[in-house]
Amino acid sequence: MRTIHVGEITKNIKEMCIEANHFLSRDMDIAMKHAVSVEKAPLGCQILAQLQENLQIAGEDMIPICQDTGMAVIFLKIGQEVHFEGGLLENAVNEGVRQGYTEGYLRKSVVKDPLLRENTKDNTPAVIHYEIVEGDKVTVTVAPKGFGSENMSRIFMLKPSDGIDGVKQAILTAVKDAGPNACPPMVVGVGIGGTFEKCALLAKKALTRPVNEHSEIPYVKEMEEEMLQKINCLGIGPGGLGGTVTALAVNVETYPTHIAGLPVAVNICCHVNRHVTRIL
Numbered sequence: 425m426r427t428i429h430v431g432e433i434t435k436n437i438k439e440m441c442i443e444a445n446h447f448l449s450r451d452m453d454i455a456m457k458h459a460v461s462v463e464k465a466p467l468g469c470q471i472l473a474q475l476q477e478n479l480q481i482a483g484e485d486m487i488p489i490c491q492d493t494g495m496a497v498i499f500l501k502i503g504q505e506v507h508f509e510g511g512l513l514e515n516a517v518n519e520g521v522r523q524g525y526t527e528g529y530l531r532k533s534v535v536k537d538p539l540l541r542e543n544t545k546d547n548t549p550a551v552i553h554y555e556i557v558e559g560d561k562v563t564v565t566v567a568p569k570g571f572g573s574e575n576m577s578r579i580f581m582l583k584p585s586d587g588i589d590g591v592k593q594a595i596l597t598a599v600k601d602a603g604p605n606a607c608p609p610m611v612v613g614v615g616i617g618g619t620f621e622k623c624a625l626l627a628k629k630a631l632t633r634p635v636n637e638h639s640e641i642p643y644v645k646e647m648e649e650e651m652l653q654k655i656n657c658l659g660i661g662p663g664g665l666g667g668t669v670t671a672l673a674v675n676v677e678t679y680p681t682h683i684a685g686l687p688v689a690v691n692i693c694c695h696v697n698r699h700v701t702r703i704l
Contacts (some may be wrong), residue, residue: 427507428561428673428704430516433564436702437520439495440566442528444698446489448479451634452611452697455672459609459662468667472609475662475695489696490607493530494568496521496550497628503559513550520544533571553625565632567699573692575611576602582686588643591616591688592651598690599655599671604664607694609672611635612655615689617679626677627691632699635673648674662695672697 450454454478460472483590498517510516525532525547532547557563578601580594595614602610606698615626638645651674661667681687 425505425507425545426473426503426690427509428562430513431510432704433508433513433516433562434520434523436564436704437498437517437566438523438527440564440700440702441521441524441530441568444568444700445490445493445528445530446486446516447483447634448489449634449699450455450626451481451636452672455635456609456695457574459669459672462664463667463669465661465667468661468663468669471662471665472669478586478671487611488530489698490570490694491531492533492570492572493525493547494570494698495534495574496525496547497567498550498552498642499555499565499567499629499632500552501555501557501563503561504556505558505560506562517552518548518550521550553629559596562704563701564704565699565701567632568697569628570607570694570696573606573694576606577691578625578689579620580622580688580690582688584684584686586686588647588688592647592654594688595651595674595690596654598699599660600658600690602692603660608660608664608694609662609695611693611695611697612651612671612674613691613693614651614674615677615679616676616687617681618687619681619685620687622679623687623689626679626690627689630675630677631691631693632701633675633677633696635675635697639676639678641678644676644678648676651676 613630
């Protein structure tokens with residue numbers, strides 16, 4: 425049994441909130457630079473160059489890479505040999521978010537009630553997903569999610585007879601409907617299987633997978649490659665102003681499902697696709 429003080433969770437999440445909002449992850453940095461070299465439309469190239477300039481200024485001057493610093497989504501993989509001390513884990517997570525957003529001077533975008541709309545003024549509470557795994561480590565992923573792209577996400581409750589072609593059509597429909605509103609070039613997270621809520625969680629988790637890594641399932645890998653090619657043929661392009669780079673990656677996660685269903689979720693993220701992971 426390994427004991428971790430919840431203060432360590434708070435400290436790391438604070439730092440990760442600030443890091444994620446100021447710097448692209450390495451996989452996204454590589455993907456964005458590659459996009460400049462493959463974009464064929466002159467205007468698309470110009471938009472990508474401006475985005476690169478924005479990212480450089482953000483890093484040098486410690487300005488957020490996007491004005492929408494998102495709602496904090498936290499994934500915790502907790503080894504079952506870990507014991508937490510010093511307080512409630514959930515409180516520690518939210519305290520880390522509070523410190524990160526207030527001390528990091530990040531925009532606070534969370535409202536206490538979805539209809540009354542009173543701002544909490546510290547960007548809490550976070551959306552927290554827990555997973556118990558083997559071992560004595562805690563893997564923390566912080567993924568601030570802006571709502572320009574979040575609002576473009578979709579869930580499709582397909583029939584089993586719709587099959588893989590129906591899944592592909594659902595993905596294309598979601599991206600077409602999103603158009604310029606998701607701040608392309610986008611990353612497309614897809615969840616297939618489970619239940620209504622499980623496929624949405626799969627799609628969200630898919631966005632945290634490095635964009636240069638494919639699924640280990642052969643047919644899923646083929647679908648990721650095919651859908652990326654088809655999305656980039658839609659002509660939406662960088663900033664939605666036309667071009668050949670509409671998406672940087674399509675990441676698909678699957679899960680067993682019921683004999684009567686084929687749930688599909690498409691969670692779209694903008695060109696910054698913020699995510700930071702640490703192992704404690």
